Amino acid sequence: MSERTVIALGGNAISPAGKAGTAPEQTANLHRAMAQVAELVAEGYTDLVLTHGNGPQVGNVLIKNDLARDVVPPVPLDWCVAQTQATIGFTIANTLSFELQQRGIERPVVPVVSRVLVSRDDPAFQEPTKPIGPYLNDPVEIARRRDAGEDLVEVEGRGWRRVVPSPRPLACVDRPAVDLLLADGAIVIANGGGGIPVVDDGDGPLHGIEAVIDKDLAGSLLAKEIGAATFAILTDVPGVAVAYGTPDQRWLEEVSVEELRGYEVAGEFTVGSMAPKVAAVREFVDRSGGRGMVAALDDARDALHGTAGTRVIRGHDG
């Protein structure tokens, strides 16, 4: 029951409509999610780390940067990620602490400003693929951004959109702080928005770089590094399906790493949506031997009990 658990909350826990919304809206959405999380803690899942997405939030920060660029210097993308870690972490701390207190539980909830190491040599820096920020349709604005060095791609029917590198997370720089806080009995929020991407040039401090790390991969890495028994991605669908959206659609209940890999290779999962979730869970199970799962946020308890969602396990030869 008190086995170490890492939960990755999909963006829908904060922004169901895919838009960040106002601060009260984000707070209300997170509060609902934290009521679910508090139930898990009350049930004994006390050795707990939460991580979360930040797509709509970082998009808003980027829009502000752009619109104010002639008045105040824009801050780099890594700072934007840091900003969203703080606002989402602050809101989680307030709402989860309250929900815990309602259940008679006093336990520090601590958001850690989390850096994640990436490599300058990661091929993602040659080929940015992660869409970020608003759709653009004004030719002048599109030209300005191109001149400023941004990579843009056209999305049929919607307009142009900035893409940034999404390098692989290599190490959780602030893992020592997470370890210490967990040992002290705190509930930790870490690697929000995939973590602040940093590189090590070897001759100076670690520093940020213009990139966004996939939050599920960053959560998977953290779960492995801190020796979690379970890595659970909670989202807005009941689990992982094959033949998704066809008459043959089938939800997977328990699936081995090998079987899942086969489905991945066969292209069963949507790029940028279910595919990174599946990869993140599979990598965790494969590397650590723990159990991975993808489930709906509302089914979190049942999923941890093994009666809902998709559970990924090592195969017999694992």
Next chain:
Amino acid sequence: MSERTVIALGGNAISPAGKAGTAPEQTANLHRAMAQVAELVAEGYTDLVLTHGNGPQVGNVLIKNDLARDVVPPVPLDWCVAQTQATIGFTIANTLSFELQQRGIERPVVPVVSRVLVSRDDPAFQEPTKPIGPYLNDPVEIARRRDAGEDLVEVEGRGWRRVVPSPRPLACVDRPAVDLLLADGAIVIANGGGGIPVVDDGDGPLHGIEAVIDKDLAGSLLAKEIGAATFAILTDVPGVAVAYGTPDQRWLEEVSVEELRGYEVAGEFTVGSMAPKVAAVREFVDRSGGRGMVAALDDARDALHGTAGTRVIRGHDG
């Protein structure tokens, strides 16, 4: 030597010109300050908390909020403070960790997203006094802000400026996390920008409120709460002076709480500049019996050794 120490860094450590500047400029400034802090750690001041101002940084965030308000919802002032805690904390973590490593010291540097409790009944909410954000001269913009409920004051020759409440800090909500991390040997960054102001309405989660807490008062409170032996405000002047800027100017070396209180009552210290620093240090010494000091950042070591800056001590009847 390893006595618990809280250091409050003035805004000048980040933004000497009073403007936030670009991210590389802020980083370079903080790096210089962290080289000084690393010297203190190397000398044995290992039980250390840093706090910092955020005036120019939060000003920039507010400008972005305003300029983008028709496109994305502005976030409240408490979120803006949180955002600056993350960007400044991230930069301190990178640069201080590097400077420590250069000195052979491996120690986690952990920025804590810090909430500070204030009261809705604080008289500051009836009479906002803390200037924040840009000077305004456009009558349309001034009228729009008045209509939106902002309090504005005119500053002779510069224009109108928003003022917000600056309530007294009552309790450091995230002190448990600071305590745990210090006990674990981490260097902690806390209460940045005075902390995120929150109120407790008693029937729901703590939540943010539109206000800014004085960072020196918030540092003083934290120093008392965590039982620090020393609370040191490091700034850009050599210490506290009486008759400042006159031919009779005199720097104070060692001064009792009672003597200092007398100077305060006599109006020796500039409102919004040296006065809050003096009050913060005096309150710490008065409440805790520790030692307080105000010194130049570059004199930090000498100040802690008692050979530079202004030291505040309890009087003989204290």
